[in-house]
Amino acid sequence: MLFFCMTLTMSVSSAATVICKNEKSVRTLRTDRTPEGCRAVYTKQGVDQVVGSSMRENGCQGIIEGIRKTLEASVWKCRDVKEAVVSNLSE
Numbered sequence: 001m002l003f004f005c006m007t008l009t010m011s012v013s014s015a016a017t018v019i020c021k022n023e024k025s026v027r028t029l030r031t032d033r034t035p036e037g038c039r040a041v042y043t044k045q046g047v048d049q050v051v052g053s054s055m056r057e058n059g060c061q062g063i064i065e066g067i068r069k070t071l072e073a074s075v076w077k078c079r080d081v082k083e084a085v086v087s088n089l090s091e
Contacts, residue, residue: 016060016064016080017029017030017031017080018064018079018081019078019079019081020068020071020072020076020077020079021076021077022075022076027042028041028042029041029043029064029067029068030043031060031061031064036055037053037055037060038053038054038056038060039053039054039060040052040053040060040064040067051063
């Protein structure tokens with residue numbers, strides 16, 4: 001018998017990820033940390049596009065929230081994704 005253990009963690013300083021769906025279409029919004037601060041990334045049809053950057057670590061959150069509001073106003077359903085950390089398998 002195998003047991004799986006998954007720990008969900010989220011901290012204020014971690015990168016943010018949002019998934020938006022409209023029927024079968026999916027868009028992903030995320031922030032990535034960079035040595036200079038952060039960048040906001042929009043993924044459409046599997047292609048990443050940097051849509052903004054900031055020198056402040058949390059400065060990209062506003063960019064992501066603006067895009068999210070625009071999508072939700074166009075009948076997209078968006079949700080935050082929590083960071084998942086998977087531990088080792090045990091028997």
